[in-house]
Amino acid sequence: MRVLRAQFALSCSCLFCYALFSSELHTNCALEINRCLKQPLREAGKTQHNYSVDLRSDTVTLPTGEMLDAIKRAKLGDDVYGEDPTVKKLEEMAAERTGKEAALLVASGTMANLVSLMSNARRGELVFLESESHMYWYEAGSVSAVAGLLPWPLKTETGAFNPEDLENAIRPRNIHFPEPSLICVENTHNRHGGTVITPKQLNAISAVAQAHGLRVYLDGARLFNAAVALKINPKELTKHVDNLMFCLSKGLSCPVGSLVVGTQDFIDKARRIRKLLGGGMRQAGVIAAPGIVALETMVNRLEEDHRNARLLAAGIAKIEGLRVDTERVQTNIVMVDTSGLGASEATFVSSLREAGVLVSAMGKNQARLVTHRGIEKEDIEKAVPVIAKVAKRLLRRG
Numbered sequence: 178m179r180v181l182r183a184q185f186a187l188s189c190s191c192l193f194c195y196a197l198f199s200s201e202l203h204t205n206c207a208l209e210i211n212r213c214l215k216q217p218l219r220e221a222g223k224t225q226h227n228y229s230v231d232l233r234s235d236t237v238t239l240p241t242g243e244m245l246d247a248i249k250r251a252k253l254g255d256d257v258y259g260e261d262p263t264v265k266k267l268e269e270m271a272a273e274r275t276g277k278e279a280a281l282l283v284a285s286g287t288m289a290n291l292v293s294l295m296s297n298a299r300r301g302e303l304v305f306l307e308s309e310s311h312m313y314w315y316e317a318g319s320v321s322a323v324a325g326l327l328p329w330p331l332k333t334e335t336g337a338f339n340p341e342d343l344e345n346a347i348r349p350r351n352i353h354f355p356e357p358s359l360i361c362v363e364n365t366h367n368r369h370g371g372t373v374i375t376p377k378q379l380n381a382i383s384a385v386a387q388a389h390g391l392r393v394y395l396d397g398a399r400l401f402n403a404a405v406a407l408k409i410n411p412k413e414l415t416k417h418v419d420n421l422m423f424c425l426s427k428g429l430s431c432p433v434g435s436l437v438v439g440t441q442d443f444i445d446k447a448r449r450i451r452k453l454l455g456g457g458m459r460q461a462g463v464i465a466a467p468g469i470v471a472l473e474t475m476v477n478r479l480e481e482d483h484r485n486a487r488l489l490a491a492g493i494a495k496i497e498g499l500r501v502d503t504e505r506v507q508t509n510i511v512m513v514d515t516s517g518l519g520a521s522e523a524t525f526v527s528s529l530r531e532a533g534v535l536v537s538a539m540g541k542n543q544a545r546l547v548t549h550r551g552i553e554k555e556d557i558e559k560a561v562p563v564i565a566k567v568a569k570r571l572l573r574r575g
């Protein structure tokens with residue numbers, strides 16, 4: 178029975194299933210899950226999907242054996258009472274790594290963004306978002322539906338606001354206008370292809386914010402990718418923002434979790450809002466334990482994902498019908514323009530799927546490929562010819 182349940186957990190990529198099974202980690206079941214997951218990640222990818230190369234997202238990464246061992250050994254308590262020592266340790270580490278006073282563990286990046294919006298701004302206020310940002314595109318409209326804020330999207334070239342555009346968008350206070358309160362940045366920028374916003378750019382954005390009495394919030398789901406790409410301490414990026422979040426469950430390979438970070442006052446408020454949203458967790462040390470391992474062991478290896486992304490981009494750039502701006506491949510995301518194929522991006526994605534390469538459609542004529550811990554150089558060398566073959570077939574058909 179236990180083996181069956183472990184196999185079910187493995188065959189289902191749903192995080193809830195994973196969390197459910199993790200909660201039983203003090204039983205023998207843990208050992209069985211552990212044994213299943215100890216197979217190489219590429220093999221696990223095959224078992225789950227029957228595909229050989231999964232480039233949809235770095236969210237598909239599975240936890241390491243060290244993470245699973247840490248879950249098993251974690252000291253636990255009721256975190257709503259503030260009594261889970263493992264959560265406390267992770268929150269202290271997160272605050273320290275980002276140079277802020279305090280941190281809060283939440284279930285997902287989407288929840289981190291929502292909790293942060295609600296802790297930074299009051300209903301009816303205006304927030305400036307980049308027009309391709311995750312908060313604007315992919316969070317089910319929670320910025321307005323739940324937080325009650327007015328999103329004010331601004332277009333940019335590469336994901337970083339031009340300070341002049343921001344300056345022009347901030348109107349003088351007037352009884353007719355919503356009160357502006359917050360500027361949100363995303364680093365690295367997902368829909369712009371994993372582009373990095375530099376400390377200099379952040380500093381300029383922060384100067385505009387300060388001049389107008391606004392706060393700056395960073396969606397740093399892939400903050401460590403940005404820091405690794407720039408070869409700097411993440412604090413060089415975070416010092417220009419008031420508060421931020423980063424994700425454990427992307428390139429850092431954890432099964433669940435994100436951290437909201439900021440001043441102690443901000444985090445006290447965020448803790449209450451997390452409860453309001455139903456996000457207070459009890460023995461959350463089972464989530465925090467792999468997070469600690471991730472911060473200790475998973476950050477520097479992101480460079481390998483970036484190298485593989487460059488290799489992938491260089492390969493795709495040579496394929497007729499596909500276009501990649503290799504200058505933009507700064508981290509682990511490769512955006513591909515499929516307009517030259519004479520087929521929709523959806524056809525491209527489904528044809529690749531049939532050929533064993535999983536990628537994501539990102540809107541009209543756009544596909545996204547993401548490298549991560551489950552992808553090695555050989556996977557890229559295997560995927561590129563498959564992509565070329567599929568593109569050739571679609572070109573001939575079109």
Ligand code: TLP
Binds near residue numbers: 426
């Ligand atoms: N992004 C996911 C999808 O939702 C698109 C992905 O596969 O990249 N901020 C940024 C910049 C993100 O990329 C994501 C996830 C989130 C927030 C939300 O994180 P989760 O998925 O943990 O809610």
